[in-house]
Amino acid sequence: MTDAIVxxxxxxxxxxxxxxxxxxxxxxxxxxxxxxxxxxLFCLVLILIIVASAVFAPELAxxxxxxxxxxxxxxxxxxxxxxLGTDEQGRDMLSRLLFGGRVSLSMGILPVVLATAIGxxxxxxxxxxxxxxxxxxxxxxxxxxAFPSVLLAVAISGSLGGGIVNQLLTxxxxxxxxxxxxxxxxxxxxxxxxxxxxxxxxxxxTLSILFTHVIINVMSPVVVYASTLVSVSIILxxxxxxxxxxxxxxxxxxxxxxSTLRQSIYVQPWVSAIPGIAIxxxxxxFNLVSDGLRQAMDVRS
Amino acid sequence: xxxxxxxxIVLTIPILLGVTIICFALVQIAPGDPIQNLLSPTAxxxxxxxxxxxxxxxxxxxxxYVIWLxxxxxxxxxxxxxxxxxxxxxxxxxxxxxxxxxxxSVVLAFVVxxxxxxxxxYRSGRLADRVITAVAVFGISVPPFWLGxxxxxxxxxxxSWLPATGMGASGSESFDYLHWDDFKFAIMPxxxxxxxxxxxxxxxxxxxxxxxxxxxxxxxxxxxxLSERAVIVHALRNILPQAVAMLGLQxxxxxxxxxxxxxxxxxxxxGYLLNKAVLTRDIPLLQGTILVLATAFVLINLxxxxxxxxxxxxxxxx
Amino acid sequence: MIHPxxxxxxxxxxxxxxxxxxxxxxxxxxxxxxxxxxIRAGLLNRTVAEVRAVxxxxxxxxxxxxxxxxxxxxCGKSTLARLLMHLIPKDAGQLVLDGDPVGxxxxxxxxxxxxxxxxxxxxxxxxxxxxxxIEQSIAYGxxxxxxxxxxxxxxxxxxMEKVGLNPSLFGQRYPHELSGGQKQRVNIARALxxxxxxxxxxxxxxxxxxxxxxxxxxxxxVLKRQLNLTYIFISHDLHVVRYISxxxxxxxxxxxxxxxxxxAIYDDPKHPYTQALLACRLSMDPEARVEAAPLxxxxxxxxxxxxxCRFHTRCxxxxxxxxxxxPVLGDVLALAPERHLAACHMVQPGSxxxxxxxxxxxx
Numbered sequence: 001m002t003d004a005i006v007x008x009x010x011x012x013x014x015x016x017x018x019x020x021x022x023x024x025x026x027x028x029x030x031x032x033x034x035x036x037x038x039x040x041l042f043c044l045v046l047i048l049i050i051v052a053s054a055v056f057a058p059e060l061a062x063x064x065x066x067x068x069x070x071x072x073x074x075x076x077x078x079x080x081x082x083x084l085g086t087d088e089q090g091r092d093m094l095s096r097l098l099f100g101g102r103v104s105l106s107m108g109i110l111p112v113v114l115a116t117a118i119g120x121x122x123x124x125x126x127x128x129x130x131x132x133x134x135x136x137x138x139x140x141x142x143x144x145x146a147f148p149s150v151l152l153a154v155a156i157s158g159s160l161g162g163g164i165v166n167q168l169l170t171x172x173x174x175x176x177x178x179x180x181x182x183x184x185x186x187x188x189x190x191x192x193x194x195x196x197x198x199x200x201x202x203x204x205x206t207l208s209i210l211f212t213h214v215i216i217n218v219m220s221p222v223v224v225y226a227s228t229l230v231s232v233s234i235i236l237x238x239x240x241x242x243x244x245x246x247x248x249x250x251x252x253x254x255x256x257x258x259s260t261l262r263q264s265i266y267v268q269p270w271v272s273a274i275p276g277i278a279i280x281x282x283x284x285x286f287n288l289v290s291d292g293l294r295q296a297m298d299v300r301s
Numbered sequence: 302x303x304x305x306x307x308x309x310i311v312l313t314i315p316i317l318l319g320v321t322i323i324c325f326a327l328v329q330i331a332p333g334d335p336i337q338n339l340l341s342p343t344a345x346x347x348x349x350x351x352x353x354x355x356x357x358x359x360x361x362x363x364x365x366y367v368i369w370l371x372x373x374x375x376x377x378x379x380x381x382x383x384x385x386x387x388x389x390x391x392x393x394x395x396x397x398x399x400x401x402x403x404x405x406s407v408v409l410a411f412v413v414x415x416x417x418x419x420x421x422x423y424r425s426g427r428l429a430d431r432v433i434t435a436v437a438v439f440g441i442s443v444p445p446f447w448l449g450x451x452x453x454x455x456x457x458x459x460x461s462w463l464p465a466t467g468m469g470a471s472g473s474e475s476f477d478y479l480h481w482d483d484f485k486f487a488i489m490p491x492x493x494x495x496x497x498x499x500x501x502x503x504x505x506x507x508x509x510x511x512x513x514x515x516x517x518x519x520x521x522x523x524x525x526x527l528s529e530r531a532v533i534v535h536a537l538r539n540i541l542p543q544a545v546a547m548l549g550l551q552x553x554x555x556x557x558x559x560x561x562x563x564x565x566x567x568x569x570x571x572g573y574l575l576n577k578a579v580l581t582r583d584i585p586l587l588q589g590t591i592l593v594l595a596t597a598f599v600l601i602n603l604x605x606x607x608x609x610x611x612x613x614x615x616x617x618x619x
Numbered sequence: 620m621i622h623p624x625x626x627x628x629x630x631x632x633x634x635x636x637x638x639x640x641x642x643x644x645x646x647x648x649x650x651x652x653x654x655x656x657x658i659r660a661g662l663l664n665r666t667v668a669e670v671r672a673v674x675x676x677x678x679x680x681x682x683x684x685x686x687x688x689x690x691x692x693x694c695g696k697s698t699l700a701r702l703l704m705h706l707i708p709k710d711a712g713q714l715v716l717d718g719d720p721v722g723x724x725x726x727x728x729x730x731x732x733x734x735x736x737x738x739x740x741x742x743x744x745x746x747x748x749x750x751x752x753i754e755q756s757i758a759y760g761x762x763x764x765x766x767x768x769x770x771x772x773x774x775x776x777x778x779m780e781k782v783g784l785n786p787s788l789f790g791q792r793y794p795h796e797l798s799g800g801q802k803q804r805v806n807i808a809r810a811l812x813x814x815x816x817x818x819x820x821x822x823x824x825x826x827x828x829x830x831x832x833x834x835x836x837x838x839x840x841v842l843k844r845q846l847n848l849t850y851i852f853i854s855h856d857l858h859v860v861r862y863i864s865x866x867x868x869x870x871x872x873x874x875x876x877x878x879x880x881x882x883a884i885y886d887d888p889k890h891p892y893t894q895a896l897l898a899c900r901l902s903m904d905p906e907a908r909v910e911a912a913p914l915x916x917x918x919x920x921x922x923x924x925x926x927x928c929r930f931h932t933r934c935x936x937x938x939x940x941x942x943x944x945x946p947v948l949g950d951v952l953a954l955a956p957e958r959h960l961a962a963c964h965m966v967q968p969g970s971x972x973x974x975x976x977x978x979x980x981x982x
Contacts, residue, residue: 146319151558203733269459
């Protein structure tokens with residue numbers, strides 16, 4: 001039986017000579033281009049490591065991040081079993097760094113995800129419906145654009161007060177307008193395409209058209225843009241924590257650690273700089289990955 | 302052109318109104334009842350109601366907003382809770398301190414980024430390009446306040462070249478930027494502020510110059526025997542409108558976003574004032590500072606658009 | 620109310636179960652259709668003027684025929700197509716589909732119109748959703764009309780075979796993996812997916828190579844017979860329109876200037892605009908090609924169309940009457956569809972134009 005060695009496909013596929021199985025699609029082609037971009041791949045791996053180390057912080061942390069010790073305050077890097085030294089309360093820096101990543105990374109990613117969903121939705125509605133809907137949504141966004149992002153974050157956070165929920169809320173509000181604008185521009189462009197009219201001509205509901213035809217095409221520019229905002233969000237979050245508008249002590253958070261260690265720069269300058277290095281490395285990695293992603297998704301290249 | 306300018310100015314008015322609405326809302330979203338803070342613990346409910354009426358807080362929100370807006374328009378930003386001094390005076394005083402270092406920073410970033418950008422575009426793919434690109438990525442990714450801390454560690458703690466914080470002995474009143482003993486206090490804040498815009502502007506300039514160098518008219522200039530220097534001048538003139546736009550935008554961001562850097566260096570500008578307002582939960586001070594900064598940001602953007610429309614012949618929208 | 624009119628043009632194959640009005644009832648009656656777009660300007664973005672893209676257009680589409688619509692770009696052809704499809708709202712006018720007014724109580728509802736009336740778009744980057752495999756693009760219509768996933772898919776595959784695309788080979792491909800001709804076949808299959816009776820083809824073959832164009836035109840001819848279709852064929856290509864059409868409608872600045880059977884229009888054009896258009900064609904015989912452009916200049920702005928006859932600014936026969944009085948086409952709805960009509964003072968008896976015929980000598 002010759003059939004036995006032929007992997008069973010649909011009967012139609014068997015009589016096609018040299019029919020290449022090209023079920024690749026758009027994301028397949030993006031990945032093909034990304035595969036040879038070693039800088040982006042390296043940063044992607046780096047991000048995975050950073051995220052994993054935050055997720056598995058309880059398993060990885062050598063010591064209790066909350067256990068302070070008056071005897072071992074502000075010890076240098078490599079002191080006894082404190083790999084990265086200790087902070088102003090004698091807590092292990094490495095353990096606090098690992099645990100701090102949980103808050104800091106969440107504050108980089110969660111607000112971007114929320115703002116992409118909310119801002120993207122408003123942008124798609126504004127772009128698709130145009131007219132008055134567009135005017136109301138986009139002019140409101142314009143008002144938020146009248147504030148530099150840091151100022152808006154400090155304004156909202158400063159009024160609401162500290163705390164992790166308020167920080168999440170603040171960052172989400174700050175990130176909504178730019179994402180809304182990007183989604184609106186992309187949607188308005190897609191809206192003029194004939195395939196949208198063809199879909200309308202079938203009598204499809206607006207909701208169905210938005211999901212089947214519009215959002216799928218608006219997705220990639222919005223996602224690329226959103227990826228650039230992760231590092232913005234991490235820096236904004238650490239800035240708010242630095243001002244005391246984030247998590248409350250003793251919770252570990254890179255921005256807050258930087259803030260409390262600022263008093264100690266004369267004693268242990270380089271230990272005090274460590275949380276900043278964590279922020280910097282994470283932020284650079286996200287920036288370079290989003291750069292690579294943008295290039296890979298650019299149809300022209 | 303004039304129609305464009307007039308329209309651009311008219312369109313700014315609703316934006317500014319929106320800004321005042323958001324600033325007004327800041328007080329509303331702040332937790333806690335301001336009246337409770339003013340009352341003595343023994344005060345009765347009637348006392349609270351009387352006080353509420355005295356402050357106009359029993360009125361509907363819209364009425365409160367209109368009354369507040371009327372005061373703002375004549376320059377009355379209310380009283381600071383901390384020291385009962387008018388907010389407007391404090392903010393204006395601090396604003397000048399911020400404006401000066403922001404201006405110096407943005408000019409510094411502009412000059413350096415132009416040189417970097419042209420150099421990187423010319424040496425595309427070579428070592429100089431890579432180094433400059435790395436610096437740019439660093440500038441964009443670094444938290445500016447942490448950079449401030451590092452600068453302090455390096456130049457104040459380790460090397461003792463520069464003072465760590467503050468405005469020095471002469472203080473804010475008689476600070477003289479042309480005098481070295483004063484100016485050295487401003488150096489580190491300026492550098493820390495300049496790096497993020499430096500990164501952004503370097504990347505933009507590099508991309509713009511690289512694009513222009515690839516265009517036909519530059520090849521024509523070269524073919525006609527024009528020196529490379531003249532070619533660069535030509536290329537720069539073409540990106541001028543874009544550069545001006547960037548410059549203005551970044552200035553706006555620095556003025557509004559200097560809160561963290563100013564906090565690190567205890568530089569008595571609006572950012573430091575904001576930090577103070579946040580720490581002491583002085584909401585009127587917070588509101589007034591934000592309002593002034595956002596208004597400045599909007600006006601700077603307006604100015605940039607108007608300047609750009611005069612130097613860029615392509616903008617003749619009517 | 621519009622009465623059924625006698626039909627001479629068009630063929631009548633076996634009776635169609637979808638037919639409601641009988642063979643004499645036109646497939647589509649368009650009456651007084653109007654659409655204008657506002658132009659905003661000034662300090663406060665007020666509406667300062669409007670473009671009258673489609674200005675009082677009336678015509679009839681007979682069952683089973685192909686009505687060609689020609690005109691320069693910007694004359695309102697595409698706006699007309701979109702109005703017929705209800706993709707943009709009309710300002711005024713009425714559509715009657717097989718005897719039933721569209722979008723009114725007791726008439727055909729929009730949903731039914733959607734099924735009966737479909738459109739094939741010009742082949743372009745935007746005609747197909749770049750993120751959907753083409754099988755899904757075709758199956759989308761049946762899906763939203765309530766077909767199950769598997770039956771919509773089966774329908775899509777059978778339609779692909781009908782338009783000459785192997786479903787196993789092409790079904791999972793994305794538009795960017797297809798040639799222009801293949802994409803146009805997909806566009807046609809998608810339009811057929813709802814089993815329409817009237818197909819609007821808006822520059823459907825204009826972007827294709829000549830050899831591919833011929834293939835697609837042949838396919839359209841076959842499909843029309845097989846599926847008992849009626850076509851409205853919009854194109855700026857006069858050769859193609861002559862090849863495929865039974866009757867032709869000529870548009871100028873949002874108005875119908877001439878309508879009639881294809882041979883009458885091509886062999887004996889009445890309106891100077893039609894004459895000029897036809898003279899612009901490249902002749903197949905190089906010796907016979909015209910040297911001078913018969914149509915000088917751009918059409919006047921549709922924002923402020925000239926008074927009187929809209930063509931008078933470019934017409935070689937212009938006279939005083941043309942600048943003041945707008946010529947009328949004649950009642951296209953009441954007269955038999957095969958009549959040859961032109962909106963020109965030169966063919967209107969007693970219009971005042973020196974070339975106008977006497978009152979007796981009507982065409």
